[in-house]
Amino acid sequence: MTDLHKLAAVLDEAARTGRAVPRPEQDYGVADAYRVQEELIRLRLERGDRLAGVKLGFTSEGKRRQMGVHDVIFGRVPESSAILDGSYADISGFIHPRVEPEVVYLIGRRIASPGDALAPGAVAAVAAGIEVIDSRYEDFRFSLPDVIADNTSAAGYVVGPWQPYDPSRWNLGVVLEIDGRVVQTGSTGAILGDPRRALAEAVRLALQAGMVLEPGWVLLAGAATPAEPLVPGARVRAEIQHLGSVSFTASVPEPASASESASAPGPTTPGASAETPGVSGVRGASERPGTSGEES
Ligand code: OOG
Ligand code: MG
Numbered sequence: 580m581t582d583l584h585k586l587a588a589v590l591d592e593a594a595r596t597g598r599a600v601p602r603p604e605q606d607y608g609v610a611d612a613y614r615v616q617e618e619l620i621r622l623r624l625e626r627g628d629r630l631a632g633v634k635l636g637f638t639s640e641g642k643r644r645q646m647g648v649h650d651v652i653f654g655r656v657p658e659s660s661a662i663l664d665g666s667y668a669d670i671s672g673f674i675h676p677r678v679e680p681e682v683v684y685l686i687g688r689r690i691a692s693p694g695d696a697l698a699p700g701a702v703a704a705v706a707a708g709i710e711v712i713d714s715r716y717e718d719f720r721f722s723l724p725d726v727i728a729d730n731t732s733a734a735g736y737v738v739g740p741w742q743p744y745d746p747s748r749w750n751l752g753v754v755l756e757i758d759g760r761v762v763q764t765g766s767t768g769a770i771l772g773d774p775r776r777a778l779a780e781a782v783r784l785a786l787q788a789g790m791v792l793e794p795g796w797v798l799l800a801g802a803a804t805p806a807e808p809l810v811p812g813a814r815v816r817a818e819i820q821h822l823g824s825v826s827f828t829a830s831v832p833e834p835a836s837a838s839e840s841a842s843a844p845g846p847t848t849p850g851a852s853a854e855t856p857g858v859s860g861v862r863g864a865s866e867r868p869g870t871s872g873e874e875s
Pocket of ligand 2: 634635636679681710712799801802
């Protein structure tokens with residue numbers, strides 16, 4: 580087992596147990612970090628998970644400044660991390676989760692080159708989304724390779740109702756609310772200076788990782804604002820002008836008994852991921868099943 584495989588196993592374990600790990604001592608570059616990410620995802624897929632799509636990170640100045648990282652990063656979105664719009668999501672398995680508003684694109688056709696990103700039908704639909712990020716590193720602190728290896732802190736995502744994609748509407752107001760209070764505001768124009776660039780950027784980074792974008796996948800374009808801490812009981816809502824809103828409420832299960840609650844953050848909400856047994860991370864009871872954004 581190489582050091583890179585070991586790191587993937589450590590990060591995988593941290594995500595499954597909800598226990599933070601120290602940053603790796605060894606030095607490694609971005610290319611190796613993407614290899615760790617690939618291995619990390621391979622471990623999840625081996626347990627029955629599937630890819631729901633891909634994501635970009637650090638596409639806005641607000642995020643880059645908040646985290647002190649200055650390159651756009653690429654991650655994989657596991658199906659098991661889906662949270663249904665409007666649902667109660669169990670966050671007890673997370674370490675120190677944060678939420679951020681996202682523009683989510685639904686990929687309409689196979690995109691194997693950045694040039695194809697602008698072809699008609701490349702984007703089938705668009706929606707307001709919320710991403711839950713949860714760095715597996717202590718104190719939510721990392722270098723660029725660290726966060727890439729950790730699958731860009733990906734932990735959960737919520738997609739609002741899909742809307743027809745109108746590329747002329749690219750500079751839209753973004754609001755993030757917690758418990759009805761506005762905590763972040765911004766504009767989708769902060770994403771790469773123009774969120775329409777997100778698709779080509781994702782295709783480019785996917786190709787480097789040996790992947791092409793598949794129809795039916797989601798693409799999270801990267802938060803337009805800094806992230807906010809997510810605490811139990813919080814009702815989180817994001818709204819994007821013309822795209823509508825999306826929400827969920829963070830819950831933790833009632834402790835059955837003191838001894839039981841001290842262990843195992845592993846099991847997920849009943850019914851949340853029946854098809855992916857043993858995969859941690861899925862949250863979300865289906866309160867409004869029609870609005871999950873699963874349809875393609
Ligand atoms: C990394 C994830 C970045 C975004 O939208 O910029 C990201 C992190 O902030 O921990 O998802
Ligand atoms: Mg994000």
